[in-house]
Amino acid sequence: MSLRVDVAHAAGEFRLEVAVEMAAGLTALVGPSGAGKTTLLNVIAGVVRPDRGRVVFNGEVLGDTARGVWLPPHRRRIGYVFQDARLFPHLTVRQNLMYGRWFRRRLAGGSTPDEVIDLLNLGPLLGRGPSRLSGGEKQRLALGRALLSAPQLLLLDEPLASVDAAHRSEILPYLDRVRAAQAIPAIYVTHAWPEVAPRADGILELRAGRVV
Amino acid sequence: MTDWTPGELAIVWLSLKVAVVATLGVSLPAVGVAWLLARGRFWGRGLLNVAVHVPLVVPPVVTGYALLRVFGRAAPVGAWLERTMGLQFSFRWTGAALAAGVMAFPLVVRAARLGIEGVDRRIEESAATLGANPLWVFLTITLPLALPGVLAGLAIGFAKALGEFGATITFVSNIPGETQTIALAIYSQLERPGGDAAAMRLAWVSVGISVIALAASEWLSRAVHRERA
Numbered sequence: 001m002s003l004r005v006d007v008a009h010a011a012g013e014f015r016l017e018v019a020v021e022m023a024a025g026l027t028a029l030v031g032p033s034g035a036g037k038t039t040l041l042n043v044i045a046g047v048v049r050p051d052r053g054r055v056v057f058n059g060e061v062l063g064d065t066a067r068g069v070w071l072p073p074h075r076r077r078i079g080y081v082f083q084d085a086r087l088f089p090h091l092t093v094r095q096n097l098m099y100g101r102w103f104r105r106r107l108a109g110g111s112t113p114d115e116v117i118d119l120l121n122l123g124p125l126l127g128r129g130p131s132r133l134s135g136g137e138k139q140r141l142a143l144g145r146a147l148l149s150a151p152q153l154l155l156l157d158e159p160l161a162s163v164d165a166a167h168r169s170e171i172l173p174y175l176d177r178v179r180a181a182q183a184i185p186a187i188y189v190t191h192a193w194p195e196v197a198p199r200a201d202g203i204l205e206l207r208a209g210r211v212v
Numbered sequence: 213m214t215d216w217t218p219g220e221l222a223i224v225w226l227s228l229k230v231a232v233v234a235t236l237g238v239s240l241p242a243v244g245v246a247w248l249l250a251r252g253r254f255w256g257r258g259l260l261n262v263a264v265h266v267p268l269v270v271p272p273v274v275t276g277y278a279l280l281r282v283f284g285r286a287a288p289v290g291a292w293l294e295r296t297m298g299l300q301f302s303f304r305w306t307g308a309a310l311a312a313g314v315m316a317f318p319l320v321v322r323a324a325r326l327g328i329e330g331v332d333r334r335i336e337e338s339a340a341t342l343g344a345n346p347l348w349v350f351l352t353i354t355l356p357l358a359l360p361g362v363l364a365g366l367a368i369g370f371a372k373a374l375g376e377f378g379a380t381i382t383f384v385s386n387i388p389g390e391t392q393t394i395a396l397a398i399y400s401q402l403e404r405p406g407g408d409a410a411a412m413r414l415a416w417v418s419v420g421i422s423v424i425a426l427a428a429s430e431w432l433s434r435a436v437h438r439e440r441a
Contacts (some may be wrong), residue, residue, distance in 0.1 A: 015318070025328060028234065035234045043340050046341075047337050047340070047341070072340065072345075072346075073337070073339070073340040074342075074343050074344055074345045074346075075342045076341075078341065079342075080338065080341040082334070082338060084334070085334050086332075086334055086337070087335075088335060088338075088339070088353060089357070090356045090357055099342050099344075099352075100342030101342050103344055103348070104342075104343045106368075110360075145342065146341075146342070149341075149342045149343050157437030170298075203430035
């Protein structure tokens with residue numbers, strides 16, 4: 001896989017100016033708060049349209065502001081696990097999990113619900129509502145939901161930030177299992193370098209909106 | 213209190229018909245406009261907002277007069293609708309429903325808009341990244357989460373439609389059996405010597421229906437909340 005991002009975007013005082021190329025495997029995206037890590041993910045996912053720039057994924061132009069092209073998120077096959085999970089509060093765990101699969105049901109590839117439920121040990125949670133899940137369970141569900149939307153790239157925005165230290169070990173092994181089973185390239189945003197260092201294939205460090 | 217006449221029952225029935233048709237007719241466009249105002253970014257949004265609120269701020273008799281000039285039999289839109297679809301509004305119960313709907317519209321829009329604005333946009337974003345286009349996001353995420361606000365708006369709209377007076381009497385007059393709703397009938401009974409008892413009966417009925425409608429919407433909103441807890 002190849003992902004080329006060359007964008008500039010200003011939001012208030014903050015300015016993101018990035019030209020990078022990411023390869024297959026797990027890329028760790030690190031840097032202090034306010035460095036622009038989440039903004040960069042939002043641009044890649046299509047949630048934020050940058051002031052100018054290009055995003056090219058596996059040869060497909062996802063966005064090119066110079067040509068007025070900007071694919072909306074639902075037309076990109078990019079799974080996004082947000083820092084705050086963003087589950088659908090009115091749907092059950094099972095419905096949350098299947099949400100993306102329904103829209104992408106005609107696409108080949110991706111994993112089956114049984115595989116994902118098994119991989120992330122979601123079986124015991126399926127009948128519950130999302131408000132009855134712990135922080136770690138919420139993130140596991142968010143990850144499973146993203147995996148079932150047949151993504152070609154996964155964006156993980158500090159998936160452990162809202163999980164206390166004692167429960168992080170409940171998720172990291174699952175992440176490893178997903179990586180071993182799926183071989184989907186991923187960009188992993190983190191503050192906590194040690195949790196990702198041994199897993200990363202590449203590192204990208206942002207400071208004040210620029211790559212260092 | 214107990215000596216109901218068949219005429220009074222017909223009045224209550226007509227009022228319910230007018231209010232239900234007005235509320236149902238208004239629901240889709242009102243929710244659509246509420247969504248545009250809450251989420252849309254387009255030129256003329258402020259203008260739309262003002263236009264929506266016009267029936268709320270101008271005297272109802274002016275709204276009724278405007279309806280007459282647009283939907284009357286001799287008016288351009290009214291004549292066209294009658295010619296092409298056989299739809300006639302002036303001096304018909306359908307006109308009473310139209311007037312009630314127009315008066316209820318801003319109230320439904322306001323409540324629905326608040327409901328939609330209360331939905332976390334970030335949850336809508338996550339639905340989009342899972343492959344839902346904007347219409348699906350609205351139908352599966354925004355609308356269900358905004359439902360308590362929408363239901364409250366429809367209840368208020370129904371109550372408004374049930375009690376509408378000024379625009380209705382101006383547009384479709386006060387014709388017993390055709391356009392004479394509870395509010396208009398109370399007015400007529402008060403004009404008539406000895407009509408006090410009938411006016412009182414109708415007044416109590418209108419209070420009862422309105423209270424029941426509000427309680428029902430409250431109960432529905434709570435049921436929605438309970439299901440999510």
